[in-house]
Amino acid sequence: MTNNEKLADASSIELLSFRVGGQDYSVDIMSVREIRGSAKATSLPHAPSFVKGVINLRGTVLPIIDLSARLGLETGQDTERNVIIVVDLESRTAGLMVDAVSDILAIPAEEMQTPPDLAADESRTFVSALTIVDGRMIRILDLEAVMPPQGEEAA
Secondary structure, X not given: OOXXXXXXXXXXXXXXXXXXXXXXXXXXXXXXXXXXXXXXXXXXXXXXXXXXXXXXXXXXXXXXXEHHHHOOOOOOOOOOOOEEEEEEEOOXXXXXXXXEEEEEEEEEHHHXXXXXXXXXXHXXXXXXXXXXXXXXXXXXXXXXXXXXXXXXXXX
16 A cells, blocks of 8 residues: 555544654644744743743744643753644644654554553543554644643733
């Protein structure tokens, strides 16, 4: 089966994979609006610690979420090599700051596995599924859990 056949397979899910804190993650490609180079965010007082600040995206104020901080991973230095993945979730748009974008994957739905229930706090489960690609464990993010509740981006 060629890549084009895989992409056309209705039972597969297309994911954008990326690296955060030395680990592989992905999001549903349908929620990705664009991928941008890193931009200097303007910090906001009383914002949650994982919100780096906001940037101006063609006249829209866009909150930038430091995904490593949000996931509780070791946060590295902000570099020019960081990438911002702009995602849409219902009426909310945000930028996810990641280390690097890796690939677009077409994963058959039957290869998605439910993560083990290890979270002590159910509201902190950020991974909706797991899959293995080329020997690498890819975590599929639950964007609903990752995005701050509406109105919490800034106080």
